[in-house]
Amino acid sequence: MEIYQNLIEYFENTPTIIQVVWIMSCVFFASIVILTIYLKFLRSHLRKNEMTVAEYQKEYESDLIAYLYSGNEEEEISTEQQIIIDKLKNCSADKFKRRIIVSTLLRLRNEISGEMAESIQKLYFQTKLVDYALARLKSKKWHIIATAIRELRQLQVKEVYDEVIAFVIHPKKEIQKEVQLYLVTLFNFKGLEFLNIIETPLSEWNQIQLLEVLQRFDDQELPEITPWLRSTNDSVVIFALKLAKIYNQFEVKDTLLELLSHQNKNIRIDAINVLAQLQVIEAKNILKSKFNDLSKEEQYAFLKLLENLYEISDEAFLLENIINEDFEIKFATLKILKTLRC
Amino acid sequence: MNASILEITVIIFNSLFFIFTIFAIASYTILAIISAFETVEYMKKNSFVNYNEILSSIISPSISIIAPAFNESLSIIENVRSLLSSHYANYDVIIVNDGSTDDSLEKLINAYNLVKIDFLINEKLPTKPIRNGVYKSINPAFEKLTVVDKENGGKADALNMGLNISKNSYVLCIDVDCLLLEDALQKMIKPFLEVSDEKIIATGGVLRVANSCSIKDGKLLDINLPKKMIERAQILEYLRAFLLGRMAWSRLNGLLVISGAFGMFDKKIVIEVGGYDTNTVGEDMELIVRMRKYMEEKKEKYRVGYIPDPLCWTEAPDTYKTLISQRNRWTRGTIETLRKHRKVGFNPKYGALGLLSYPYWFFFERLAPVIEVFGILYFIFLIVLDDVRWDYTFAFISAAYLFTVLFTILAIFSEELTYHQYKKKGTGIKLLITSFLEPFISHPFILYAAITGNVDYYLKKEKGWGKMIRRGFL
Structure with missing residues (x-):
């Protein structure tokens, strides 16, 4: 108690400038303590997060594979498939899990082709994941809109053309770029019609990406x-x-x-x-x-x-x-x- | 009368030191805030970029990797393999053997099946002459490799030779001992291609410390924290410089230096400004200042880009002797560049370059160590005069120390929230301990190196580059 009073007394009797320096020291010290504790928490969180993501990825991947192989010719959706759809639909309500489901879908979509790829796309609709992507198009944050368009492109969702085309002259160039890639990926050379209306420069980076997409198509009629x-x-x-x-x-x-x-x-x-x-x-x-x-x-x-x-x-x-x-x-x-x- | 003059002098000096400290703390704080904004923006912008789409494109721009080598016999084969393993489609590698006296060239010839070829060099930049010739591989697997053997002329001269040899529009200048990640080229070229309303003249990348990391066949397999405190301290120093300092300067378009070990340039502009200056040991900083000055004088909108991704890993000095030699050279390089371009400093004609970047470098990089040593001497002088208030001293020293530690912890935070490279358990606490010890284990040596750098510069000691002893990667 006496020490504390002495400190107060000392502080009150020192010049303002020294008082400021002491206050700064205290602020720095407190910040260091807080950040040190938070750093410990952050690192544990990141490590745990990585492990959780890996676990969920594994789980959803096996669900998706099971979905792809449990279809039959009699029913449009088999009982096993319906169970998986319901499970994924429930999990999609959680943002964290939804992100992992979508990334797993995308990874799988890139690895397979033909009917199976179409099934993945169908699943994207059945699990209502497409609705979440559409909802993100209404976000005020540009990067959320851009990632939503990217997701719709990668899962080849042509049905949302009207919603996506609305962003073709968006002031943020990252959104414009995603719209352009969406149009060209899904509508081939017809998608290039945006060239008639864009007023902003089409960067070299965008041009290369668009040309790469165009060259993947069988129909090369320009x-x-x-x-x-x-x-x-x-x-x-x-x-x-x-x-x-x-x-x-x-x-x-x-x-x-x-x-x-x-x-x-x-x-x-x-x-x-x-x-x-x-x-x-x-x-x-x-x-x-x-x-x-x-x-x-x-x-x-x-x-x-x-x-x-x-x-x-x-x-x-x-x-x-x-x-x-x-x-x-x-x-x-x-x-x-x-x-x-x- | 004498007493009052002394008192006034003491008050003036106290005030000057105080003002300098306040400005230093304020500038670091502002830079940290700006870098936080820039980091968030960068992560958002690049979180959904697909770099693969540009990899195999036939119309992706061509890049030359230029790597000067001098007596690198021990590790040159592995290092060249790392440079040849990029995933980018349209690039070549030019190794400039700068008059090595060891068997570097023979090793390269044998390992990569090189043969001498006829090569007409367009000497846009003057360099030392070719010694043995220009070599290309007869093995199609190494068709991207060109080796030039020339007489010794120093790093800048070797880079200029590489610029003369290169037929590509962009050049990546890199130290041959650096480990380049496979996606480095497409990330470094991106700013040049995505900006259309201004000219990108160069892009700087981040250097990471590779000491103790496991590397095999030119690939980074495992990231480890080194055991030696001197190496750990440099990791923190690099994090501070690259993730806080340069990130903020990039936002302000005020980057004055791109590491000589890893930087990409628009070749046309480098040639137009005359290439690297062979008369300075700080050729990396000097080139950027000259390029900026050139663009300012041409009144063209331009930018020096910056990529914070950990793309290039290098071996940091692991002994105090090498560290001091390296920092001595950096100091001389800074002094030479600032002196050569003093016309730019505080000159409104050069915009942010003259009014922001140059003054910052002048006061907080060039003068800081001098002021610090002067402060120590002044403090000793006050002790002799018995004019020291120890409680005040303690207040100031603790504020300065705690701010340094806090700034370093912010850099660690930035790393954790962005790239999170040091994942292993226990690394966080080791980095924290190092941040508390760094002001004692590394700063005094860096200060010493800076002072000897000043002395060497003003006494015109011919020190050149000094020798970095390479241990090689694990």
């Missing part, structure tokens, strides 16, 4: 891409150029030639690359006539084009450029000249 090549959104033009290159769209040759005069340099370069692949001879003459007005990158791209389309009449042009100051131009020119003379 729709008319000219409107996209003429889009006012430069990223849409760049994406359409990638489509033209991958799917050898010789039909859009004239639009591609128009793009050689586009105000965006990257579009001009990509257009040259596509024309090079399609071996459009007209491009060579246009570009050769204005070679010195082109940017360095366009010049490099043009020389790549020339590698495939050179003719004897190009010799004078090539000879002119073997003394070019730029190493890469000089090197490319010599390479073409060497092939020309061999």
